[in-house]
């Protein structure tokens with residue numbers, strides 16, 4: 038038996054979970070490491086062999102195409118890959134692992150390739166070390182081909198699975214939401230990543246940025262303690278019992294009725310603040326509506342759009358969006374068009390946050406963009422719909438988006454399909470360029486949403502999903518305060534409504550700063566809704582305005598934060 042060990046990380050979502058680790062192999066392929074039953078071993082070997090065969094066929098095809106196009110010289114590159122597939126040290130060892138350890142192909146590939154990668158890294162010869170790339174390529178191809186013969190996947194997870202990986206993409210967590218996942222623990226990542234936001238909205242306890250998790254294997258017993266920021270690896274029976282008791286007490290507390298969310302959120306000096314809900318998947322609208330939330334200020338539609346790694350078709354999108362609008366019972370729903378690219382790094386490590394993300398992706402893939410817009414317009418007859426465009430950095434972006442929107446409306450009219458012609462179009466202010474030029478955008482849009490999550494990362498040049506710089510990500514930085522003050526000043530004369538929907542609105546001290554700056558509409562996750570409502574009811578805007586005057590003169594984020602905390606919590 039292994040000794041109990043504490044692994045420290047960063048809290049991404051509170052609560053505790055006890056369960057068995059299930060390692061994800063790789064963030065882009067998202068396959069899991071499983072122990073098999075003895076009677077499943079033969080089938081698994083066949084599965085691996087057919088992936089090898091498929092890879093070989095693909096490579097041969099590629100080779101003959103290369104030969105045709107550019108002669109035999111370049112096709113030898115493919116030989117190197119084909120050789121790996123014939124290498125006994127590689128293929129046979131993987132089969133042997135599956136056979137003797139009763140593990141799935143992905144896990145066996147991982148073990149064998151890790152050993153080989155280490156051997157390559159130790160080589161002194163630069164040329165041979167470069168061959169590591171060939172192996173890397175082949176591993177990816179094999180994994181990909183294993184995936185296209187899908188695993189009986191999620192159904193194989195134990196009922197108390199704790200997902201462990203280097204990085205677990207938000208879409209995986211989302212796909213697994215109704216499955217058996219009780220906790221999440223990742224080696225990298227930060228509490229500001231979409232994965233963390235998703236874990237909070239699913240109420241899955243999560244720890245991120247814990248590199249020591251690399252040693253944890255599938256099947257190990259873990260406790261994720263999202264209150265202390267630790268993962269307990271191989272906990273003793275005594276520790277498990279303590280956590281089980283605590284969990285029972287927690288559940289009793291949760292049942293107590295809370296303060297009504299539907300009552301208006303008014304400050305001590307009678308300023309009415311609009312408070313909306315952020316949702317990440319369509320089912321959440323039911324709880325938002327049951328809690329009496331005033332409006333849905335942000336529906337991040339990308340997770341529903343790419344369910345189970347596949348794009349939804351138009352008819353099912355129309356059906357889903359219509360259900361959302363009907364369930365919202367007249368409360369306006371802000372559908373943000375798909376913001377792909379965030380929290381993704383390409384294989385060569387390029388940070389997509391600065392690449393083809395959000396609206397840029399939609400403008401390069403107008404067929405996808407138009408499909409979503411058509412679906413939104415068609416659903417709009419079922420309730421007040423607002424369309425929000427993410428990751429915009431210029432008036433040109435907006436003009437290009439409007440052209441597509443106009444085309445879609447024209448098509449719908451030609452098809453005699455019903456839609457609401459007055460759907461308001463809004464823009465996220467989440468890039469420094471948008472913050473500087475939001476007044477120039479005003480004539481082209483009906484409303485604004487201030488996305489502080491991205492605005493802070495781009496303003497302070499701090500990658501929001503990188504735990505190594507997370508301490509530099511600070512909403513109280515004077516640059517952020519000045520930026521927000523500027524946005525408020527630029528937008529006020531336009532008379533266009535502005536809602537702040539980043540996490541800054543979800544933490545009482547930073548949300549109080551927003552009120553002091555003059556913002557009167559916030560949208561936060563359901564988990565944060567009641568604490569922000571309590572904060573609003575306990576402060577006075579005139580006092581917060583005086584506080585903002587004071588903190589705008591300060592030089593250091595820490596000083597600002599201390600002053601704000603002391604005012605909000607009256608310490």
Ligand code: PEP
Nearest residue numbers: 467488489490491538539
């Ligand atoms: C934001 O950037 O503040 C925001 C609300 O959007 P997301 O977190 O989805 O990037």
Ligand code: MG
Nearest residue numbers: 467488490491
């Ligand atoms: Mg954003």
